[in-house]
Amino acid sequence: MGLKPVTTPDAETVTIELSLDGETVQAKEGVSLYDVIASTGKIVPAMCYHYTFDPFGSCGMCLVIQEGKKAPVRSCTAKATAGMVIRTEGEDLFLARKKGVEKHLSVHPLDCPVCDADGHCELQDMAFQHGVTQLDNAKQKNIPEDTRSLVLDFNMNRCIACGECINICKDVQRIDALQFMKKGGFNQVVAKGDQTLDCEFCGDCLAVCPVGAITNKYSKYAYKPWQLKKTTTTCNYCGDGCQIYIETKDTEVVRVTSPLSWKNKWGDRTDTVNGHDGLCVRGRFGFQYIDSSARLKTPLVKTDSGLQETPWIDALDLAAGRLAYVKAQFGAQAIAGLITARCSNEDLYVFQKFMRHAIGTNHVDSSARYGHINFVRALTHTVGVTRTMNTSEEINKAKAILIVGANITETNPVASLRVKAALSVYKAQTIVVDSAQTNIAKLASHPIMVNPGTEGVYVQGLVKSVIEQDLIDEETTGIYPQALAALKQAANEVSLETVSTLTGVDIDQIHETAKIFAEASRSVIICGEGVLRQFGGYHHMLNLVDLAWLTGKLDRKGCGINTYTEEANEQGALDMGVAPEFLPGQMPFEDTAAREKIAQAWGGALPATGQGSHLMEILDRCRKREIKALYLVGENPLETLPASYDVKGALSHLEVLICQDPFLTETAKLAHVIFPVSTFAEKDGTVTNQEGKVQFLRPALDSLGESVLDWHVMAGIANGLGSPMGYDTTQDIQQEIRKVLPGYYNLGRPSPIEPQLGQYFGKDFDRSVGERYRLPRRTGNQRPFGLRLIQLIYHSGKLSTQASGLMLISPNTKSLRMGPEDMKNLGLNSGDRIRVTSDTGSLEMLVKEDVSLLPGSCAVPEHFNDPPVKDLMSLQVDPSTSVPYFKLVYVSIEKA
């Protein structure tokens, strides 16, 4: 078959020579002949070929003449061998290919006028190229359209049985939701078992379908491809930062497509280690919020009779006036600001400059505070690295992958494909530590199911096991013997028996996974919510650093620690310095040299050190009436934080609450002034993805109604405050960022990171190591079920609930997910009403069976606040990084 990526990436392949149209060409052995032809730039038509999977050989178009063979051969399924003499052009080949097109067309309905693929159809192109005008013996298949699925319609009359949809689903997505089935005398593509299609709805099958056999229900018949304006931009849902094409017609978004398409079929399969260019369900089908009718169109101002539509000039004047009043009356320290990490780098930069320069306060924070800052703070503290350590290629080619508390297939579906490829194509050993049987755990070689919230404990167990089994890497640890001794001593506190009882995992399994991780030549760690957003997240991150260092996987090439972020620009938010502890470029706020540099660039002094407060402290201070004015940009703490934290009470004391958001959120309803702002599809700017790639946002539409870019509002208020920022365009801001952070705009090619171990392991190590090797004690009278707030693949934060397409796929079921065993024990059936009680509250909801959950745990998607399950959560704040932890609570459940 075709180009199989060799399972050992280090192995060399033999180079062979063959003759192609009279020229000698070099190729790797075992490669498909078609790939060799394509690599020379020659285009041989092929309708069933796509570089991301093995050649299938069904279309019969890629015919070439091989010397010594009578009939033309299919080049895609033929292997290139040394000494082949191949001819790719000629009248005979043209006629043979034309016959192939005629064969397909004879059973293809000529319904191009009503087909969505009209103008973007490979069969149409081929018929045109080969001049097919007359068809003998044409017949119709007369297959009724399969419209059962929520998202995709299958019109099998148009299918040419190329199998691209099936292959991409099986080989790239590893979902295998489609199959061929012989029905009514024809081979048809159907969902597995001819059921209603119920998959992840990534839509890659739709992208690669060369004809109109698979169509998108959300934009069916609404367009012809040539009518649409195509804008390349970066998806705003998660930190993967996929490139997407937003296709618009006038002022509406018709569809979102991916660079992955049947049109981009030529490539080297080994290049997919950098991504296959496809999208996930959110990116492809969650676009409706962009031109939603729920968007805010004019500024709103709170009056006695409710929120009143107000002209921009008045609303800006009011906001600036109130801020000026608060600043004059109570000082700059009475003003604070929060911004969402979905904003562009330019918005984030202007925001922190506005707060620090125009206002003069260091009370700024972003939604990276909810977890990503644990990761960044731990890595900057230990190895001086400000982002994930590995590229997707390194993850793809790792020999062992340790995934801790990260449900990557749900939170970051496209990045998770690299892990899927690593474990299936490159045969990496995969250890998944999670408290539910996630999709990646089902595929993994070593799924480790732990009790809810004990992922961090398991990491401590791994460190202990590495020491016990003497898997320590002498080479790296030998340089810092003191640190090693300190770590060994600290780990003495941890007993594997306790780890085993706390996590519910056998000691043997801990030893086995530690061994796999330590002995692999290239091991990477991917951590997620289970570490970063559970109590003790910062310490558990440091534990992971210890583990990587002990086994020598910290500074070796191809090894490292990574995380995938939930929001699109969490990395950028920290890089732009939107945190009280950071200046732009993640320079420490206290650092004198850095302060001087920034102050010089801004032409003014920075706020004094030692005063900045982060998210939780800002809300606390609001409650204590120390902060009188709060500026929220896209942030919605009321719907994010549990009721026990009483955000509403905190916000009600404010003199002025300014919100800017595309939608009227619950928090915005409390605001005094609300500014309508653009979504990512209307912005120009950049976002930084989790790998550190700075990628462009390009406006696909004009801003809806009177809404403007986020930074326009900040600049407007700054004008009103009498300290204009002097930006006319986004490029002006980029100029300034370039000056402050030279080389930050890396055009998607981040420079490789270099971990520095000397400072931490040589000097600072033994001071704090003892703190993080203390196992939590299990209290006796704990409630029986661990309730977790989880993320679904179909949603991202609260934003996606505004996308009608995603709500159709995954509506709010208002139910608690429970494992079948627990349901049986409690005598519950799916759809029963139950009462869920935690220490902080109690509510009634429905129950639903979820086979992926283990006994003793239950889960609710965090995207919906109805019923308000988040209010059952108790909130704990990390002592080091102030990350609020509220994803897990213990509850008791009874039938209502």
Place this chain on the structure above:
Amino acid sequence: MNNTMTSKKFFNAVLFREIWEAMKVTFRHMFHKPMTFQYPREKRTIPDAHRGALCLLRYDDGKERCVGCDLCEAACPSRCIKVISEEDKSLPLERYASEFFIDITKCVFCGYCVEACPVNALAMTKMYEFSTHDKRTLLFDKDRLYDIGDRHLADAKKYLYAHNLETEGDESRAYRYHFPDSIKTVQSSTE
């Protein structure tokens, strides 16, 4: 010489000779067929191939021909056509134009859209009288176009024949798209 000229002038004036000359033409034309015609009361005979107002046509059973394929929009050189297509919710397979606009003020009457139409839903008629005081009424919408089509059906068909776009019988069906009858029956039998 001068005298004769003067006397000739004098006689001409006395005898109203110029008027007689003029009247001669008038009287001659009394026996001619008229060159002009009395426009609003009398109308010119227009050839079948004439490119007049555009219209939308229905099949004989009253069903709209237009499938909303947007090809007319693509073919239009003056970009005066706007089609908004949708899926017919009652018949899940069928596409139709939910809205159809022709800005006749921009139309150059080239007839490309009629040529592009795969179902012969568009045709041109002999209707050319749509002058108005309100320019907005010159943005023909779907109702107006079907109305013109219904009232000038015979002319529209003649136009299509004259331009070799439609022929009688099955010949024209062979290359033109129709929603296959058989699919509809399969659809209804599975429901």
